[in-house]
Every structure is written in structure tokens, then in C-alpha cells.
Amino acid sequence: MDLGRWLQVLVDNSHILRRVMYVLLAGLVVADLIIPSAYDRFPWESWGGFGALYGFAACIVIIAVAKALGYLLVYRGEDYYDE
Amino acid sequence: MNDVLHPSLLLFLGAAVVPLLRGRLQQAWMLLLPAAVIVAVFSLSQGTAGSMTLFGVDLLLMRIDALSLVFAYIFAIITMIGALFALQVKDSTQHVAALAYAGSALGVVFAGDLITLYVFWELMVFSSVWLIWCRRNPTSMAAGFRYLIVHALGGVVLLAGIILNVLDTGSVAFDKISPESAGFYLILIGFMVNAAVPPLHAWLTDAYPEATVTGAIFLSALTTKTAVYTLMRGFPGTELLVGFGVVMALYGVTYAVLANDMRRLLAYHIVSQVGYMVAGVGMGTIMALNGSAAHAFTHILYKALLFMGAGAVIHMTGRSKLTDLGGLYRYMPATLLLYLIGSLSISAFPLTSGFVSKTMVLEAAALDQRALVWLLLSLVSVGTFISTVLKIPWFAFFGRDSGLKPQEVPWNMLLAMGIAAFLCLYIGVAPGWLYSVMPEPVEYNAYTPGHVLWELQLLLFAGVAFFMLLKFVGGERKITLDTDWLYRWLLPRVVTVAHRVLQRLWGGLLSGLMARLRWLVETVNRHHGPQGILARTWPTGSMVLWVAVMLAASLLVYYF
Incomplete structure (x- = not known):
């Protein structure tokens, strides 16, 4: 079994993989819109596709907040503590 | 139930044997011992064991219940996995440290009283730090010392909390800590240091990346999770x-x-x-x-x-x-x-x-x-x-x-x-x-x-x-x-500045004292020195004169 070669095939066909992912993502949202949620503890649990929106937004928020924190406050050169 | 084998004892004794073994024999031992610990832990049934009275204090080495078993199971499993991962390592110090560390963590999880818990808690620190030091470079040495100091301080806070709690309740048993107890917050802080709760977390993100490749496996598993266990039990x-x-x-x-x-x-x-x-x-x-x-x-x-x-x-x-x-x-x-x-x-x-x-x-x-x-x-x-x-x-x-x-x-x-x-x-x-x-x-x-x-x-x-x-x-x-910036950057500079200021103050104090001393010496010198009025030699004639005056005076007194 040559795992490396198998991975290489996947990498070489990444454009196909990407299309498969898009279909999968769309399918997920459609499924969430169709399948009724069994939960009603919070209002958003019954909003179809809210998870997709929240995940997408959360990713941007985390990266933006972290990078802002880094550049404004906590990033330092690698030899900061060495002097 | 008092004849149960404590898995920590198994690990401590097993760790002591490791330096005596070499090559394949040591490797076999490093697999057999964790396997024996897994058997020992998974064959435990709920109850208590190892209760004893020491200096009038009731200690309980093994409280085996559902909560302690969850953590004991996974600690035993990860000790096996970690030992297997580290099998090619030829550094006995690391093996001994890892086994003793796992034994200490199991000791905390089974501890039924706060004294036993504290002893194993500290053993964890002193065994685990070697997994950082064993990388043997200046960075890991320094990170290891910082790790040690933070945990030593956390341990002192925990001990103070335990003492207050024991004085308050009259019992060393480790159960849910009463919020009314004087030691509540100190014990909580002691546990939170090991759980790496910000702002007390930097020891972890500072030291773990500097640990040895194999030591980090044990570190990532044990310290924070024993703290989670103690929080679940006490808070x-x-x-x-x-x-x-x-x-x-x-x-x-x-x-x-x-x-x-x-x-x-x-x-x-x-x-x-x-x-x-x-x-x-x-x-x-x-x-x-x-x-x-x-x-x-x-x-x-x-x-x-x-x-x-x-x-x-x-x-x-x-x-x-x-x-x-x-x-x-x-x-x-x-x-x-x-x-x-x-x-x-x-x-x-x-x-x-x-x-x-x-x-x-x-x-x-x-x-x-x-x-x-x-x-x-x-x-x-x-x-x-x-x-x-x-x-x-x-x-x-x-x-x-x-x-x-x-x-x-x-x-x-x-x-x-x-x-x-x-x-x-x-x-x-x-x-x-x-x-x-x-x-x-x-x-x-x-x-x-x-x-x-x-x-x-x-x-x-x-x-x-x-x-x-x-x-x-x-x-x-x-x-x-x-x-960690606070103690890696700020504190050394505060100490340097304080040192400089104190040095100057001390210097000022000393030179002030010296000025007074010099004045004193000069005054004494002026009066008693070679030129001083009190050190002048008097002529013999004046002495004779004064003696004559005294004799005349005594004669007069005697006559009248």
C-alpha cells in the first residue's frame, strides 16, 4: 500500500475534489432546510442553514480578531526574549 | 478491600528498575509495566483501600468510585500509548520521569484526602519537569525552571487553602469544598493553575512546546486533566x-x-x-x-x-x-x-x-x-x-x-x-x-x-x-x-531597576554614614591627636607648682 502515491492522486485531482465539496456543502444546507430540527431550546435551532452561516461568519471573526490582536498588541520578533 | 495494589506504587517501583536495564530488556520493561498498570486499574472495583492514620490524621490512599475510575482508566491507557511512542528513546531519565509522573497523576485521582492529594500533586510537578529538561538545550532548561516556579507557587497557594480548609472543617477528607470554607478560593486557585485557566495558563503554552517529542505526550495528557478531575470533585x-x-x-x-x-x-x-x-x-x-x-x-x-x-x-x-x-x-x-x-x-x-x-x-x-x-x-x-x-x-x-x-x-x-x-x-x-x-x-x-x-x-x-x-x-x-511576559520580561526589568535604585539608596546611606564617621574621627583627632589640646604634654614645672598648691591647700584645711 503506497499511501503517498494515493495522496498524490488526490492532490493532482484537487479540482474535482473541490467540486465534490461544493455539491456536498449545498446538499448539507438543503438537507438542513428540509429536515425539521428536533430541538427548540434556542430560536436559531429551527432556522435551516443557520449552522452554515454561523460557521462561515465565526471563522472570519476569529481570524480577524486574532490577527488584530497580534498586530496591535502581542506579535513580537522571534528573538524578543533572547536579548 | 485493603489488599488492593495501588497502581501508583506499581509505577514508582517499576520506574526505579528502569535505569538498571539496557537495550531490548529496557524496551520490554517499558511495555510490560504500563500493560500491568492497565490490568491493575481495569480490575479495580469500587470501594476504598489504603486507609491509615498518620500523626492522628486519617489518610485514604485509594477512593475508587465512578469518577476516579474514569480518569484512572484513561491515564493507564495513555501511559501505555506514550511508552510505546517513546520506545526508541535511549534516555533512562525520561522513562523514569514519565512513569513517575503517570504514577503521581494516578495518585491524585485516587486520593481520598487532601494531604495525600497534595503530596502526589507536588510529585507530579517534580517528575514532569524532567520531560522538559531532557530536551537538553538552554531554551528548554529555562522553560523548565519557569514551569517549576509557577507550579511551586501554585502548590503553596493550594497548601495554604488545604490548611485553612482543614482548620475550618476539622477533616482532611477531599469532597465538595464548602463555599463557606476559608480555604475555598485558595484551593480553587491552586487547582486552576494546573487546569491552565487564564491568566494562570502561560506555564503550559510556554513549556510544553519545549518538552521532548515523547515527553510532551505525557504532559499533554496528565497535568491539566488531573486538575479537571479535582475541580469536578471539589467544585x-x-x-x-x-x-x-x-x-x-x-x-x-x-x-x-x-x-x-x-x-x-x-x-x-x-x-x-x-x-x-x-x-x-x-x-x-x-x-x-x-x-x-x-x-x-x-x-x-x-x-x-x-x-x-x-x-x-x-x-x-x-x-x-x-x-x-x-x-x-x-x-x-x-x-x-x-x-x-x-x-x-x-x-x-x-x-x-x-x-x-x-x-x-x-x-x-x-x-x-x-x-x-x-x-x-x-x-x-x-x-x-x-x-x-x-x-x-x-x-x-x-x-x-x-x-x-x-x-x-x-x-x-x-x-x-x-x-x-x-x-x-x-x-x-x-x-x-x-x-x-x-x-x-x-x-x-x-x-x-x-x-x-x-x-x-x-x-x-x-x-x-x-x-x-x-x-x-x-x-x-x-x-x-x-x-508569561509578566515574569519573563517585566519582572526581570522591575528587579533590575529596583536593584539599581536600592543600590543607589544604599550607597547614599553608606556615604552619609561615612561623612558622620569622618567628622567624628576628625573631632577626636583634633582634641586627642598629636596637635590636640588634650594630648599636649605638660611641663614638669607646672606639675610641681600644682602639687605645691594642693599641699598648701591641704595644710590650710588641716590647720583650721
Whole structure:
């Protein structure tokens, strides 16, 4: 079994993989819109596709907040503590 | 029940034998001993053992109940996996330290009283620090000393709390600590230091990335999780911990986005994941406590797997920074795939172990109608996914080709990762066994369409955003300041300035004193010195004159 070669095939066909992912993502949202949620503890649990929106937004928020924190406050050169 | 073999004793005695053995014999011992510990722990039945009275204090070495067994099981399993991963290491010091460390952690988990707990608590510190020092470079030496000092201070706070609590209650038994007890907050702080709750967490993210490749596996598993155990035992339902837990979880993922060193990124994710457990302890409901215990169990497995994956890369390439790596998928594909299983588990991807445990904590928040906690912890899941599933694999294994052509790691390292990965998947697919060993009966089903659809959408769409922002998310050749800045940068400078000021004050005081002394010496010199009036020699004639005057005076007195 040559795992490396198998991975290489996947990498070489990444454009196909990407299309498969898009279909999968769309399918997920459609499924969430169709399948009724069994939960009603919070209002958003019954909003179809809210998870997709929240995940997408959360990713941007985390990266933006972290990078802002880094550049404004906590990033330092690698030899900061060495002097 | 007093004839039970304490697993810690087994580990301590076994560790003492290690330096006497060499080569294959030592390797065989390093596999046999953890295997014996697994047998010893899994054959325990609930009850108490090893109770004794020492100097009038009732000690209980082994309290075996559902809660202590959850942690004992996973500690025994991870000791086996860690020992297998470290099998090719020829450094006896590391082996002894790792075994003694595991023994101490088990000692804490079984301790039925606060004195026994404290002794094992300190033994953990003094055994684990060798796993950092054994990397044998100046950076790890310094990080090890900082680790030691922080834990020593935490230990003092804990001890003070224990003493106050014992004086207050008159008992050393370790159960739920009463909020009215004088020692409540001190004990809580002592536990929170080891649980790496910000701002007391920096010892972890400072030291773990500097530990040896194999030592980090034990470190990632034991210290923080014993602290989670002690919090579950002593502080369930402490509302304060919900806030701390959520902040921890957010703090860890935020810093992980900035990290460049793979193991520092993963260390921040320990802080983040322990945040879920601490929040669960704070909520204190049956669902929440089960969730915390289950998450501690699965966390130890997937976090060890992640540290093994990153450690494997460091072991083979000697590099740990994402900016120095890339394109390794062709050369270390097995490591990559096993690492990915760990990273999907930590992100709570369906069919992995994190999904069946982390969602329990979220479910507990939902049942309690804690909307903000639920939303923020979901946000943290996204952060975990983008850092561990996407960032490390993309920048270390894919991405820009670094030109490195490492070999795959030795078989024992792959096997250790394989066992951990198998357990991650097995628990994820069939969570029944995990749920059956939880402290309370579990009434929870992770695999409802609602949970699965929510989690998949959340993570996969976060992935879309990640790749859109790809040029902003790579590692940067920078370090990040954290609260360790206070004692690594600020404190030395405060001490230097204080030293300078004190030196000047002292100098001023001394020269002031010298001036007074000089004046005194000069005055004495003036009066008694060679030229002084009191030191002048008097002529003999004047003496005779004065004697004559005195004699005349006495004659006169006598006559009248």
C-alpha cells in the first residue's frame, strides 16, 4: 500500500475534489432546510442553514480578531526574549 | 478491600528498575509495566483501600468510585500509548520521569484526602519537569525552571487553602469544598493553575512546546486533566467556572490562530479544550459533569495523537515551525492521515470521539438555556477546526514545498498513533462503552439529525471561509506575548531597576554614614591627636607648682 502515491492522486485531482465539496456543502444546507430540527431550546435551532452561516461568519471573526490582536498588541520578533 | 495494589506504587517501583536495564530488556520493561498498570486499574472495583492514620490524621490512599475510575482508566491507557511512542528513546531519565509522573497523576485521582492529594500533586510537578529538561538545550532548561516556579507557587497557594480548609472543617477528607470554607478560593486557585485557566495558563503554552517529542505526550495528557478531575470533585456547580471556562476556550483558539510553532498551537488548544471541561464543571448538572468527564477522556486520546503527529514531524525533520515546513504529505502520509483523525476528533467532527463528548457539554448548556455560552462554545469549535484540521495540515503537509524529504517515523511511533487513532474512531462510532463508564448514567444521543447537520455545516462552511482567507492564516515568523511576559520580561526589568535604585539608596546611606564617621574621627583627632589640646604634654614645672598648691591647700584645711 503506497499511501503517498494515493495522496498524490488526490492532490493532482484537487479540482474535482473541490467540486465534490461544493455539491456536498449545498446538499448539507438543503438537507438542513428540509429536515425539521428536533430541538427548540434556542430560536436559531429551527432556522435551516443557520449552522452554515454561523460557521462561515465565526471563522472570519476569529481570524480577524486574532490577527488584530497580534498586530496591535502581542506579535513580537522571534528573538524578543533572547536579548 | 485493603489488599488492593495501588497502581501508583506499581509505577514508582517499576520506574526505579528502569535505569538498571539496557537495550531490548529496557524496551520490554517499558511495555510490560504500563500493560500491568492497565490490568491493575481495569480490575479495580469500587470501594476504598489504603486507609491509615498518620500523626492522628486519617489518610485514604485509594477512593475508587465512578469518577476516579474514569480518569484512572484513561491515564493507564495513555501511559501505555506514550511508552510505546517513546520506545526508541535511549534516555533512562525520561522513562523514569514519565512513569513517575503517570504514577503521581494516578495518585491524585485516587486520593481520598487532601494531604495525600497534595503530596502526589507536588510529585507530579517534580517528575514532569524532567520531560522538559531532557530536551537538553538552554531554551528548554529555562522553560523548565519557569514551569517549576509557577507550579511551586501554585502548590503553596493550594497548601495554604488545604490548611485553612482543614482548620475550618476539622477533616482532611477531599469532597465538595464548602463555599463557606476559608480555604475555598485558595484551593480553587491552586487547582486552576494546573487546569491552565487564564491568566494562570502561560506555564503550559510556554513549556510544553519545549518538552521532548515523547515527553510532551505525557504532559499533554496528565497535568491539566488531573486538575479537571479535582475541580469536578471539589467544585461542581461553581458558577464562576462557567465564565472562566468560556473565556479559556476563546482565549486558546485566538492565540492558536497566531501560533507558528506546531506544538505551541496545539498547547493553546489544550487551554481551549479544557475550557469546555471547566465550563461543564461550572454548570454542574448531570449532563454537564458527564460531558466534562467524557470530554476529558476523549481529549487525552486525540490530544496525545495530535502531539504525536507534530512530534513525529519534529523527530524526522528537526523543525517545528509551520513557516519552515510544507509538502510533507509525499514522505509522511501515514503520519498525516493519523494526525487528521486526531484533528477531526478535537473539532468534534461526526464519527470521531470529540463529537460524542464535546456536544454533551453544549447540550448541557442548551438544557440550561445558556444561549451565550452555547454560541461562544460553538464559535470555539470553528476555531479548533480551522487551526488543527486546516492550518497545520495545509502549511506543514501540503502548501509550499519546503524541499524536506523526511522518512516515515519508526514503526513503534506509528503504532502508538494508530492505537490512539483507532480509539478516537471507535469511541466516535460506538460511544456506548465511554458512556457506560461515566460517573452518572448517560441519557444522551449525539447522533440526532439536528446535531450532525449543525456540526457539519458549522465546520465545513468555516473551512470555506478559511480557504478564502488563506493568505492571512499562515504562520508568521513571530512570537506572541502572553501572560508569561509578566515574569519573563517585566519582572526581570522591575528587579533590575529596583536593584539599581536600592543600590543607589544604599550607597547614599553608606556615604552619609561615612561623612558622620569622618567628622567624628576628625573631632577626636583634633582634641586627642598629636596637635590636640588634650594630648599636649605638660611641663614638669607646672606639675610641681600644682602639687605645691594642693599641699598648701591641704595644710590650710588641716590647720583650721
